Amino acid sequence: MTASSTTREPPIRVLVCEDQELVRVGYVTIFSAQADMEVVGEAEDGRAAVEAARRLRPDVVVMDIRMPVLDGIEATRQIAGPDAPRPVKVLMVTTFNVDEYVYEALRAGASGFLLKDAPPADLVDAVRTIARGESLLAPTVTRTLIGRFAERVRPTHSSRPARDEVLRHLTPRELEVFQHLAAGLSNAEIATELVITPETVKTYVSRILAKLHLRDRVQAVVLAYRVGLVSATDD
Structure with a gap:
């Protein structure tokens, strides 16, 4: 066994939560193609997302805001909010660039916020950033x-x-x-x-x-x- 193989970091475990199948499959394909990532599960509604996050304990949950049964913000509150027994890191993804969504996502406990039209490379970088314990929001927009x-x-x-x-x-x-x-x-x-x-x-x-x-x-x-x-x- 080589020295490099003994020090290799475990892959980032990602849970994809998205109700649109085409988008969800796209995310899974993108993350699965990364050597440092592993897709451990998928969910197509907010309630399933909460159950999967609690069961699988992923490193990062990629969560759509608009989800059936239970919306993404409430799902995030349950798995990443102050009352979550074992909070996980959540990247919120949406088609809507609206301040109120960002406020609510942060209040719910999200670690970052990204628009769906972001390039795949940005999505991958966002997951890595959040997995490291950093925020996704760029310094230029923080204030x-x-x-x-x-x-x-x-x-x-x-x-x-x-x-x-x-x-x-x-x-x-x-x-x-x-x-x-x-x-x-x-x-x-x-x-x-x-x-x-x-x-x-x-x-x-x-x-x-x-x-x-x-x-x-x-x-x-x-x-x-x-x-x-x-x-x-x-x-």
Whole structure:
């Protein structure tokens, strides 16, 4: 056995949830063609998606928003939301580029959001990104998209002690990284700002997520807005 074969990462286990058979088959074909991915199941309605996610425990669930029986947002809430006993990562896919869908998807616990007309390469990259624990939303849209969402649910000034309770877990350097992350900077951009390596930034981000009990960067950004660490109107 060669050294490379012993260190090879296990494939990303993907569950495809889409009611249109042609689209679903297309997704399955795309993911199955990737050496680092394995399609572990399919579902054609929201209820089946919830049951399959709980049974199969995939690394990433690709979920359509408009699904019969149970819509994709409610299905996501049940398998990725705050009340999910063992939350999984969900990539929401839709034909509708509407802010409200994005807000609801994030509120439900989705880790990312992608339009159906995105190129196959973007879809594959999105699954890999979410599997790594990062958000799909590009840094360029983080402030306008997640920022507006988080402003809706920001607590009042009287609840600021909650901010201190959250941030006391972080070291000064971690807090600095957290602020840059919340502003929508990528790891490479944060590294440039702080004059450290991208690998070091990645380590800091992992520590931040672990300390704050967050699943991915989307949750970290939303939390930063919610506790008032940053504002959608900040420069």
